[in-house]
Amino acid sequence: xxxxxxxxxxxxxxxxxxxxxxxxxxxxxxxxxxxxxxxxxxxxxxxxxxxxxxxxxxxxxxxxxxxxxxxxxxxxxxxxxxxxxxxxxxxxxxxxxxxxxxxxxxxxxxxxxxxxxxxxxxxxxxxxxxxxxxxxxxxxxxxxxxxxxxxxxxxxxxxxxxxxxxxxxxxxxxxxxxxxxxxxxxxxxxxxxxxxxxxxxxxxxxxxxxxxxxxxxxxxxxxxxxxxxxxxxxxxxxxxxxxxxxxxxxxxxxxxxxxxxxxxxxxxxxxxxxxxxxxxxxxxxxxxxxxxxxxxxxxxxxxxxxxxxxxxxxxxxxxxxxx
Amino acid sequence: xxxxxxxxxxxxxxxxxxxxxxxxxxxxxxxxxxxxxxxxxxxxxxxxxxxxxxxxxxxxxxxxxxxxxxxxxxxxxxxxxxxxxxxxxxxxxxxxxxxxxxxxxxxxxxxxxxxxxxxxxxxxxxxxxxxxxxxxxxxxxxxxxxxxxxxxxxxxxxxxxxxxxxxxxxxxxxxxxxxxxxxxxxxxxxxxxxxxxxxxxxxxxxxxxxxxxxxxxxxxxxxxxxxxxxxxxxxxxxxxxxxxxxxxxxxxxxxxxxxxxxxxxxxxxxxxxxxxxxxxxxxxxxxxxxxxxxxxxxxxxxxxxxxxxxxxxxxxxxxxxxx
DNA sequence: TCCAAAACTGGAAGCGCTCCCAGTTCCCGG
DNA sequence: CCGGGAACTGGGAGCGCTTCCAGTTTTGGA
Numbered sequence: 001x002x003x004x005x006x007x008x009x010x011x012x013x014x015x016x017x018x019x020x021x022x023x024x025x026x027x028x029x030x031x032x033x034x035x036x037x038x039x040x041x042x043x044x045x046x047x048x049x050x051x052x053x054x055x056x057x058x059x060x061x062x063x064x065x066x067x068x069x070x071x072x073x074x075x076x077x078x079x080x081x082x083x084x085x086x087x088x089x090x091x092x093x094x095x096x097x098x099x100x101x102x103x104x105x106x107x108x109x110x111x112x113x114x115x116x117x118x119x120x121x122x123x124x125x126x127x128x129x130x131x132x133x134x135x136x137x138x139x140x141x142x143x144x145x146x147x148x149x150x151x152x153x154x155x156x157x158x159x160x161x162x163x164x165x166x167x168x169x170x171x172x173x174x175x176x177x178x179x180x181x182x183x184x185x186x187x188x189x190x191x192x193x194x195x196x197x198x199x200x201x202x203x204x205x206x207x208x209x210x211x212x213x214x215x216x217x218x219x220x221x222x223x224x225x226x227x228x229x230x231x232x233x234x235x236x237x238x239x240x241x242x243x244x245x246x247x248x249x250x251x252x253x254x255x256x257x258x259x260x261x262x263x264x265x266x267x268x269x270x271x272x273x274x275x276x277x278x279x280x281x282x283x284x285x286x287x288x289x290x291x292x293x294x295x296x297x298x299x300x301x302x303x304x305x306x307x308x309x310x311x312x313x314x315x316x317x318x319x320x321x322x323x
Numbered sequence: 324x325x326x327x328x329x330x331x332x333x334x335x336x337x338x339x340x341x342x343x344x345x346x347x348x349x350x351x352x353x354x355x356x357x358x359x360x361x362x363x364x365x366x367x368x369x370x371x372x373x374x375x376x377x378x379x380x381x382x383x384x385x386x387x388x389x390x391x392x393x394x395x396x397x398x399x400x401x402x403x404x405x406x407x408x409x410x411x412x413x414x415x416x417x418x419x420x421x422x423x424x425x426x427x428x429x430x431x432x433x434x435x436x437x438x439x440x441x442x443x444x445x446x447x448x449x450x451x452x453x454x455x456x457x458x459x460x461x462x463x464x465x466x467x468x469x470x471x472x473x474x475x476x477x478x479x480x481x482x483x484x485x486x487x488x489x490x491x492x493x494x495x496x497x498x499x500x501x502x503x504x505x506x507x508x509x510x511x512x513x514x515x516x517x518x519x520x521x522x523x524x525x526x527x528x529x530x531x532x533x534x535x536x537x538x539x540x541x542x543x544x545x546x547x548x549x550x551x552x553x554x555x556x557x558x559x560x561x562x563x564x565x566x567x568x569x570x571x572x573x574x575x576x577x578x579x580x581x582x583x584x585x586x587x588x589x590x591x592x593x594x595x596x597x598x599x600x601x602x603x604x605x606x607x608x609x610x611x612x613x614x615x616x617x618x619x620x621x622x623x624x625x626x627x628x629x630x631x632x633x634x635x636x637x638x639x640x641x642x643x644x645x646x
Numbered sequence: 647t648c649c650a651a652a653a654c655t656g657g658a659a660g661c662g663c664t665c666c667c668a669g670t671t672c673c674c675g676g
Numbered sequence: 677c678c679g680g681g682a683a684c685t686g687g688g689a690g691c692g693c694t695t696c697c698a699g700t701t702t703t704g705g706a
Contacts, residue, residue: 008657013695021655022654023655042435043436046694047367048370048662048663049661065405068401090427092413092414094414104413273599330686333686344685365661371692374691
């Protein structure tokens with residue numbers, strides 16, 4: 001390429017990266033050569049020389065890859081992908097479900113296979129947490145893990161959202177409100193239960209003990225069945241996400257308990273399923289795409305040597321007909 | 324590292340890649356050094372030397388990134404990710420929505436930024452099709468594009484599935500069956516309409532002209548409204564995917580037309596929405612995770628210098644209560 | 647016309663790894 | 677005890693790009 005343009009490789013390199021110290025003439029010669037030869041610099045070689053891979057990884061943890069089927073992640077990815085595109089970084093996606101998968105993430109971190117990493121869906125004691133700490137690479141957490149908050153993260157106001165949902169239920173006259181909560185080994189699961197609990201206490205009502213699900217529709221249905229059997233006089237349910245809310249709705253329908261007349265239900269997430277559910281689910285909206293976008297932006301800032309501050313995104317109650 | 328172990332870099336390299344020509348003693352020395360130093364080879368340097376990046380890209384085309392929010396892709400990714408993990412390849416995800424995005428994919432292809440590429444959701448005349456042809460890199464198509472079939476692809480038996488769905492409707496005594504079809508600038512959209520048409524013709528019934536949607540729930544609802552206005556006597560609808568089927572269901576519910584008593588509906592995909600819909604949607608199941616897996620496996624074969632044959636995955640009718 | 651400063655140029659040294667190949671060591675049968 | 681082949685070893689040349697730096701050319705003011 002350089003020889004075709006009649007310049008040295010140095011000049012060619014500078015011209016390609018439009019760096020200074022290249023005369024207009026040579027710059028054009030290089031440009032012409034590039035066009036003529038269809039030359040595209042080899043990204044690996046460039047990565048080796050610059051010590052930058054030009055890629056950021058998004059890792060989704062979980063003991064089962066199917067966790068990723070939750071449409072939540074798709075939206076996060078849309079946001080993250082957009083922000084990375086702006087910074088001209090590629091997105092590597094790691095579904096760290098198996099031990100093998102986690103090991104590969106560890107190697108990615110240590111072999112400098114990416115310029116930075118976004119970590120999501122960590123459970124308590126997840127080995128990725130330590131790996132992240134040891135990594136010599138920017139790491140931003142999507143959602144705080146259980147335990148001490150990491151240096152950089154983006155999260156959603158889970159406590160506030162859950163509180164608002166519960167307050168709404170209470171404000172509509174519901175007094176026997178149970179909580180179908182998410183996995184309690186995740187911070188989101190715990191925080192949403194806390195929000196529920198706070199609101200109940202503040203209203204002078206007795207919070208129910210956590211009825212744990214795992215964020216899936218079927219677990220929500222099962223949890224609802226348990227609650228119904230134990231407390232036939234329930235008049236409200238706060239589900240820690242929409243999938244479980246939809247499951248609860250299904251159980252209630254099968255049990256012949258009209259919603260919201262008999263029992264009101266509110267979910268969390270505001271995914272498509274909330275709109276499609278029957279009746280449409282009142283739910284706590286969280287800005288999922290923005291979540292992904294901010295996570296990526298924070299990572300980009302870190303990669304560029306800045307020191308961004310953690311971010312907590314607001315939620316907002318969306319009222320439909322289930323409550 | 325090599326010097327710590329007291330061997331040459333050649334020997335260290337061979338030991339790390341457990342290649343032959345390394346004595347047991349040195350192999351152990353290297354192993355010890357690795358453990359002691361926590362050494363992990365730099366993946367970029369390795370990539371440069373071996374001319375293999377260790378990554379495969381999955382690109383999802385579309386004019387709008389929100390197409391990716393379709394849970395279909397999440398399942399594809401789960402499958403592909405698993406298969407790539409087996410081959411020890413990383414997954415790069417490219418949402419080629421904007422021109423910028425497409426340009427980046429082009430550069431990825433030409434700069435050897437990946438060992439191979441999987442292409443999905445191509446529309447007629449999509450610039451990525453030509454880019455793929457020109458790429459000096461293995462490319463497998465997920466779903467054939469409109470036009471001549473590419474050399475390597477994985478697809479689903481769209482025609483057969485649509486035919487089966489329509490035949491089922493007909494077999495239940497429905498005679499005025501319309502089709503809400505997907506975008507006709509995609510091969511899946513066309514093929515599913517063809518399958519519907521074939522079945523109608525074979526049954527001696529008049530196929531309806533295509534009522535085009537864009538695979539979204541709202542487009543399905545809109546299409547259903549149009550159909551209902553034009554043909555109040557409809558007694559069956561084949562929707563080219565579940566999202567549109569769910570939309571149709573919504574319109575029918577709002578119009579007070581009982582399903583399936585009055586009008587039967589069948590969808591295509593068998594996503595979660597089909598199960599959650601009210602009534603649950605009879606639909607054509609396609610093995611989406613397998614789709615992703617096979618696509619990735621085909622790519623891996625290609626990367627390894629083999630010459631796999633295109634694959635068409637079977638579909639299967641899942642009968643629920645909407646038809 | 648002359649000179650210093652500014653602008654440009656290209657040789658060469660990496661980046662961290664793989665792999666060819668010539669040289670060395672080891673092991674055996676003869 | 678020797679020769680030959682198998683097994684091992686490490687020097688060195690890349691992989692394709694960036695970047696430092698010493699050297700060369702331009703520029704413009706005196």
